[in-house]
Amino acid sequence: MSKKTIPFFNYPFVYNQYKEDVFPAMMKVVERGGFILQEELFEFEKEIAKFVGAKYAIGVANGTESMFIALLAAGIKPGDEVILASHTYIATAASAHFAGGLPVLVDCLPDHTIDPDSVKKAITSKTKFIMPTQLNGRVSNMDALQSIADEHGLTIIEDAAQALGAKFKGKCAGTFGLAGSVSLYPAKVLGCFGDGGLLFTNNDEMYVKMKQLRDHGRDDSGMVVTWGVNSRLDTLNAAVLLAKLRYYPKDMARRRSLAQIYQDRLGQIPQLHLPPAPNSDPNHYDIYQNYEIEADNRDALRIYLKENGVGTIIQWAGTPVHKFEKLGLPKITLPYTEKMFERCFLLPMNTSLADEDVHYICDQIEQFYKKG
Ligand SMILES: Cc1ncc(COP(=O)(O)O)c(C=O)c1O
Numbered sequence: 001m002s003k004k005t006i007p008f009f010n011y012p013f014v015y016n017q018y019k020e021d022v023f024p025a026m027m028k029v030v031e032r033g034g035f036i037l038q039e040e041l042f043e044f045e046k047e048i049a050k051f052v053g054a055k056y057a058i059g060v061a062n063g064t065e066s067m068f069i070a071l072l073a074a075g076i077k078p079g080d081e082v083i084l085a086s087h088t089y090i091a092t093a094a095s096a097h098f099a100g101g102l103p104v105l106v107d108c109l110p111d112h113t114i115d116p117d118s119v120k121k122a123i124t125s126k127t128k129f130i131m132p133t134q135l136n137g138r139v140s141n142m143d144a145l146q147s148i149a150d151e152h153g154l155t156i157i158e159d160a161a162q163a164l165g166a167k168f169k170g171k172c173a174g175t176f177g178l179a180g181s182v183s184l185y186p187a188k189v190l191g192c193f194g195d196g197g198l199l200f201t202n203n204d205e206m207y208v209k210m211k212q213l214r215d216h217g218r219d220d221s222g223m224v225v226t227w228g229v230n231s232r233l234d235t236l237n238a239a240v241l242l243a244k245l246r247y248y249p250k251d252m253a254r255r256r257s258l259a260q261i262y263q264d265r266l267g268q269i270p271q272l273h274l275p276p277a278p279n280s281d282p283n284h285y286d287i288y289q290n291y292e293i294e295a296d297n298r299d300a301l302r303i304y305l306k307e308n309g310v311g312t313i314i315q316w317a318g319t320p321v322h323k324f325e326k327l328g329l330p331k332i333t334l335p336y337t338e339k340m341f342e343r344c345f346l347l348p349m350n351t352s353l354a355d356e357d358v359h360y361i362c363d364q365i366e367q368f369y370k371k372g
Helices: 011-016 019-032 039-052 065-073 090-098 116-122 142-152 204-213 235-245 248-266 298-307 335-340 355-371
Strands: 056-060 081-085 102-106 127-131 155-159 179-183 197-201 291-295 344-347
Touching: 011 019, 019 039, 019 235, 039 056, 039 197, 039 235, 056 065, 056 204, 065 090, 065 155, 065 179, 065 197, 065 204, 081 090, 081 116, 090 102, 090 127, 102 116, 116 142, 127 142, 142 155, 197 204, 248 291, 248 355, 291 298, 298 344, 298 355
Parallel strands: 081 102, 081 127, 127 155, 155 179
Antiparallel strands: 056 197, 179 197, 291 344
8 A cells, every 4th residue: 555645724725625615815916905893704604604693703713712702701700710621722812811710620521511419519609600621623512511500500511622513403503602713723613714703692792791801892883881892803804704514514424434444344343432423312403513432542553543644643741730830720630631641642634524534544553452
């Protein structure tokens, strides 16, 4: 078999894949000079809200400030505890920190989403928010989380950075809590040409507050009515996203078919633990932002894959949030997360991959374990 080179992610492909649509859309904005808060942004907000079934969408600068804005709009107070999974990007915890809250980190389940039992155990009299990360393009068990939130009077703000279009019981990520946040970073399933993010809400008051917060605290007339920040999604990126959005259902389906190949080829290898297969649970529609596996002898396997031209990564530089010692968070033990971080990594998963590429990756993994 000849050696292939399969990078973990193909950044030029973000532009090249749909350039016939994207380039003219960009030129329209550039030639008009319509860079900030212009029609393409409002149209994208309308279209993406319709796509996920939310009443409102707000384009913001990235998928980190979005969560900070949502927490502020939801009325977070200094010292409020915000429960989130330790298996998330530092951005989730940082948004709680910068909004004045205290991130409280909990464990995850074998599907790598937040563990509702671990959430329950972490609740104190100071707990005010649960921020589930809809990790790797899979929605957490929102029934379980909602019933915990109802029982204890907590507010859910979703970190759906990795899960645009993913569903739980037919409902899209980002539309469960009081607000939901999405990242439009280039490597995301719907990626723009730089940083970008979205907020969703069905709540009229949250919509007004979050829209003001993202634009210097100004209302629609330009009057400053509260303190705010500059966190607007550029119109140029909104035009790019609007052009790409037409292809989004096709892109999600393609990722699911690549996940099925991984499942078919690797599902019987006893040294591996794979993500849930695409059609394994009717409650979940996963979009496979990432294909995160657990593997025996992980580090050697990654070296073997690298030697054979396959790029892989470990999320968050291989460290769950509660293990970043310099942040001064309380020392805790999260058994599943810690065990998993000795074994997990991401295989390539994106629409630049041909079926043969995924078969090649699976061949290498098979060979690695056969060699022992
Ligand atoms: C789970 C998670 N939360 C938050 C973010 C932050 O998004 P952004 O990079 O757009 O700020 C990311 C981005 O990678 C993410 O994966």
